[in-house]
Amino acid sequence: MVKIGVLALQGAVSEHVRSIEACGTEAVIVKSTSDLALVDGLILPGGESTAMRKLIDRYKMLTPLVEFAAAGKPMFGTCAGLILLARNLVGYDFAHIGVLKATVERNSFGRQVDSFETSLDIKDIATDFPAVFIRAPHIVEVEKEVEILATHEGRIVMVRQGHLLGCSFHPELTDDHRIIAYFTKMVKESLAKQVNV
Amino acid sequence: MTINQTGTDRVKRGMAEMQKGGVIMDVINAEQARIAEAAGAVAVMALERVPSDIRAAGGVARMADPRIMEEVMGAVTIPVMAKARIGHITEARILEAMGVDYIDESEVLTPADEEYHLRKSEFTVPFVCGCKDLGEAARRIGEGASMLRTKGEPGTGNIVEAVRHLRKVNAHVRKIVHMNEDELMTEAKLLGAPYDVLLQIKHNGKLPVVNFAAGGVATPADAALMMELGADGVFVGSGIFKSENPEKFARAIVEATTHYQDYKLLVEISKDLGIPMKGIEISRLSAQDRMQDRGW
Numbered sequence: 138m139v140k141i142g143v144l145a146l147q148g149a150v151s152e153h154v155r156s157i158e159a160c161g162t163e164a165v166i167v168k169s170t171s172d173l174a175l176v177d178g179l180i181l182p183g184g185e186s187t188a189m190r191k192l193i194d195r196y197k198m199l200t201p202l203v204e205f206a207a208a209g210k211p212m213f214g215t216c217a218g219l220i221l222l223a224r225n226l227v228g229y230d231f232a233h234i235g236v237l238k239a240t241v242e243r244n245s246f247g248r249q250v251d252s253f254e255t256s257l258d259i260k261d262i263a264t265d266f267p268a269v270f271i272r273a274p275h276i277v278e279v280e281k282e283v284e285i286l287a288t289h290e291g292r293i294v295m296v297r298q299g300h301l302l303g304c305s306f307h308p309e310l311t312d313d314h315r316i317i318a319y320f321t322k323m324v325k326e327s328l329a330k331q332v333n334v
Numbered sequence: 335m336t337i338n339q340t341g342t343d344r345v346k347r348g349m350a351e352m353q354k355g356g357v358i359m360d361v362i363n364a365e366q367a368r369i370a371e372a373a374g375a376v377a378v379m380a381l382e383r384v385p386s387d388i389r390a391a392g393g394v395a396r397m398a399d400p401r402i403m404e405e406v407m408g409a410v411t412i413p414v415m416a417k418a419r420i421g422h423i424t425e426a427r428i429l430e431a432m433g434v435d436y437i438d439e440s441e442v443l444t445p446a447d448e449e450y451h452l453r454k455s456e457f458t459v460p461f462v463c464g465c466k467d468l469g470e471a472a473r474r475i476g477e478g479a480s481m482l483r484t485k486g487e488p489g490t491g492n493i494v495e496a497v498r499h500l501r502k503v504n505a506h507v508r509k510i511v512h513m514n515e516d517e518l519m520t521e522a523k524l525l526g527a528p529y530d531v532l533l534q535i536k537h538n539g540k541l542p543v544v545n546f547a548a549g550g551v552a553t554p555a556d557a558a559l560m561m562e563l564g565a566d567g568v569f570v571g572s573g574i575f576k577s578e579n580p581e582k583f584a585r586a587i588v589e590a591t592t593h594y595q596d597y598k599l600l601v602e603i604s605k606d607l608g609i610p611m612k613g614i615e616i617s618r619l620s621a622q623d624r625m626q627d628r629g630w
């Protein structure tokens with residue numbers, strides 16, 4: 138049985154759990170390295186990336202998270218999760234997990250009063266997807282192995298790089314489970330591949 | 335072409351969802367804000383004085399000087415909240431115009447209106463409001479609050495009122511969930527609560543907005559207790575910067591909030607922190623000093 142974890146140090150954890158379960162898959166709350174060992178794919182939820190990073194460091198989870206990605210296990214970062222996955226962050230000389238070959242700018246749509254919702258067409262996944270952007274980051278540029286799945290007003294807001302998926306907005310705040318269903322499929326495919334190897 | 339919609343319920347409530355499992359800390363300047371961010375706070379509340387100092391100072395407590403909010407907003411990348419007086423439309427509009435990320439319509443300040451709270455649904459910026467019971471919680475949601483916090487008794491370092499309020503709200507939510515829908519209108523009348531909010535609670539099995547605990551958190555164990563009792567996160571006012579070692583207390587309270595059921599870890603977290611803020615026994619407070627009784 139496929140298990141998808143949600144990194145649960147802080148943020149919109151229960152919404153992702155609900156969404157994973159709505160797709161008929163088992164969701165696991167991941168608070169430590171030992172929890173991480175139990176799952177086949179991992180969602181990094183929205184929240185405050187600075188707060189999450191402090192807790193990742195305190196519980197020595199950074200290396201295990203990098204290794205999780207290196208093992209080819211799928212990861213999906215939403216908003217703060219995208220910031221955690223990115224290799225470069227505008228205005229910072231460090232990254233977090235740093236496996237997604239993209240440059241991300243934090244809070245790039247403005248402060249909370251500028252937060253918005255809109256409708257997006259996402260390549261291979263959905264048309265008219267209700268996308269909620271909250272103090273959202275955007276993807277400034279990507280390397281060639283990264284595929285752009287969605288843009289909004291000329292800014293890149295969703296990408297895929299093999300087994301890694303990232304978006305600026307919050308699919309978990311809606312009842313539209315198409316993106317999570319897509320990620321669930323990525324996790325199942327990666328498991329099948331590992332079994333065949 | 336689709337238009338971007340700002341200030342929707344999903345955007346305003348969603349912002350609070352992102353704060354879940356975290357700690358929001360009161361700060362009075364840029365230096366404290368940086369300490370809070372470095373400790374892992376999910377947001378800061380920018381104030382002129384923390385609640386225990388507001389108590390000590392007496393007189394009328396108002397919205398802080400905008401310069402303090404500007405200084406704090408310039409110092410950190412996490413969201414910045416600020417307090418407006420209950421019913422003070424103009425203070426709230428000033429804070430919105432400054433671009434603060436969340437407004438607390440707060441009983442910690444002296445109310446500007448003793449009859450009406452703000453019509454928060456009219457604003458683009460989201461609001462958090464205090465509550466002592468489900469009636470109060472539902473009225474605030476009805477007015478457009480996007481986040482709640484149980485009131486506790488601010489500035490006392492005494493957790494007892496926060497526990498009372500959180501237990502009361504959550505017990506009543508459970509009651510509503512198990513009630514027959516036929517009974518909800520009478521319950522709405524008894525609570526003084528909007529019927530449609532109770533109906534939402536009944537259908538969703540929980541409050542429609544995030545509910546943090548506030549008012550009296552002084553130690554990591556206090557923060558963990560509030561999470562144990564079902565809070566979505568914790569506000570810490572005087573508990574950090576009125577303790578002997580703010581950096582240590584701030585870090586410890588953040589960790590305790592995340593790992594509130596890991597008791598062995600809580601042992602380590604609670605060690606050698608130094609002296610917490612000095613507390614106040616609630617029964618020693620006179621009626622006019624009880625901030626929780628402000629708002630209705």
